[in-house]
Amino acid sequence: IVLTQSPGTLSLSPGERATLSCRASQTVSSGDLAWYQQKPGQAPKVLIFGASFRATGIPDRFSGTGSGTDFTLTISRLEPEDFAMYFCQLYGSSPAFTFGPGTKVDIK
Amino acid sequence: QVHLQESGPRLVKPSETLSLTCSVSGGSIIGFYWGWIRQAAGKDLEWIGHLINTGDTNYNPSLMSRVTMSLDVSKNEISLRLNSVTAADTAVYYCARMGATKLRDLWTHYRYDYWGQGSLVTVSS
16 A cells, blocks of 8 residues: 655745644555654654544644545644644554655745 | 663674564553654655564564564563565664554554654665
8 A cells, every 4th residue: 555645845924833744545544544743864764644633732722633535634834843844644554564755835 | 651662783794684672651561552663865764574472473574584572571671683685675764562442342542652763774795
């Protein structure tokens, strides 16, 4: 299963809403979809698992929705620390984990 | 708080073996799946494989012929060996702990919830 993410880059201002898309090449279980944030020089950090469950300590401005083949990560109001790369991840059969190519959220 | 730290040679010659160790502190490695993920410059995150102390091991088919993972419970460490390396194996290598949720007797919500800082390994002569 291939994951595609769009857009490749999202240029927004602090306070704006960010909507990131992750699309799977075939129907997947929403329970197997996660989102990560990665800043330069740092490891990815899990934000959302099971498509819609926020990981511990993640602010409620981050939310995940979706099912089937289409999933969305929404950041309701961008804070300065939210400008980063965002990856979706799927747990599947082979390989067990697949990552999308990422969306870069940068400052407009 | 669980902390992971990768260590090992930063430079490996082509055709040789890449070896990394992940030291875990703040919790036991027993009972969890531990994975290795790599990220080459300009490329997607690539899952290498994971294992658990009970012996269950799962490797990415694309790397399976060259990968060996192991763990040392006494040292609370996980190890990765990747043999016959080429320049294409140059990447930042992360170790990570897999998380999951049990819902009505079924495991789901698989994700990596703790990560090391990553170790850049360059393959070059």
